Amino acid sequence: MMILIRQELFKLFKKHSTWISLIVMMVIQIGFAVMAKIHPDVFNPQETYTTGYYATTLLVFYLIAASSSIITMEFQYGTIKNLLYREYSRGKIIISKWITLLVYSIAWLVWINISSLLIKFILFPKVDLGANLGHGYTVLTSTIVVDLANLLTVWLILSIVILLSNLFKNSAAAISVGIIGSFVTNIMSGMSAQLVIKWPWLKWNPLNMLQYPDQILSPSEIHLTRLTLTQLFSGNLVYIVLILAAGYLVFQHRTV
């Protein structure tokens, strides 16, 4: 399994798009930081810090693109044959891809937090990371907790993207479906809150689970979601496991 994960990371590391996306991310972070410096009334320096200078929004698209292409790429280039005919089972191959994506997600999150801290210390020395935001969170702790909660909900979307990407043999098509799907999911997630009010049993639908990061900082959202933070956390985990398991089963039976 370690060999497979190393192979997957090697491919990601060697892709030009990985390094281009890092440069784009840095340009956007620095761009928004400079805007916040020039127009602090429009771009609040403290709020922009908590979003990683808007890097976390971009990260969702990066992760969708990576998840969509990690399987479809193999079919597009015909390299799936090289992977499958070796001694490794299909199960090990897909699990190694999940683990690689998880490592990739965490690496991005660490990078965004470190770069945001550097930008803050250079451009916004007056922003107080220890300032109290209520509900027991400071600026720094809320950023970290919300980032981790976002990672969980993003993985709910990624698990769907991975499942759908099993249906495609072309990376571009899979990425397009993934990104459009994430927009649709966000829109429907808003609608979900209204439906839950009308039919409370709908509170267990996966779209409602996406409200988890918002509810951490705004506990009053429980009136919309009708679920506690623990229920939202567990619900996300259960859906991720179920959807990944469905993707696992589909991949188990894919022929070349």
Added chain:
Amino acid sequence: MKILSVSNLNQSFGSRHVLNDISFDIKSGTIVGLVGPNGAGKSTIMKDILGLSDYQSGTITVAGTNTSFQDHRPLKQVGALIEYPGLYPFLTGWDNLKLFATSTANVEKVVSELHMNSYIKKRAGHYSLGMKQKLGIALALVNEPDLVILDEPMNGLDPQSVKDLRDLIKQMAGNGTTFLISSHILSELEKLADDLIVIKQGRIIQHTSMKEMLNRDSHFIILKTSDDRAANSLVVNAGYQVTASQPLTIIESESDEVAKILSLLSENNIEVIDFQHNEGNLEHSLLTVLAEEKV
């Protein structure tokens, strides 16, 4: 010792039966050609052996251990190139090999053997068809496998590369590596293969040695004489089988037939201007076998 054993393999795609009771064994260190018309089931057999597609019934054993669609462990010592080379275009040739190689020394060795040094550090996306084919073959050979399965390996290769590959396959077979090769370039297969498996409409119709296959083919004597019409009458009257009169083409059924025919013509004052001896070839033998066998 048998390295590969396929037994009663059956496969269907929907209602279409593509493999019917395919059974064969391959001994270690042999080069076996898998031949047959397009759509006969050659690639499907190879994919089944490699666990790339699933089959309805049958067993496949590699080095004495069963392998299947879900359990690939016996394929550790197998290398393959199926249909077209699977390459990551954003990686260099070297990195494509390094990704699957068990050691850097193995990469260096195969790159040198296939004469790929001049371009191996360039990205595979920029390679020509022949370069990609060579890299695909190198990927199959890089870990010095015991069994190598090659589907149309000569595709897109220039004459020098074909010769290099032929020499390498022969050298590896001499060291104990077994090859199962499908190819439509029969002249190349004739130079390489020890044994042949002929497949038609999902059934094996011949499993024989190359020598036996070539012996099936008729040998011809082709003559140009000072008087072809008279020569034709003479040999026909003498009981020889003539398949064409222009040029005069006689089936050679015994090894001393040439001397007898030349002597006959000489005795009748017919001068032989040109003489050709046409040996049997795989193409002719195979086409004969395929035409004879009704599936």
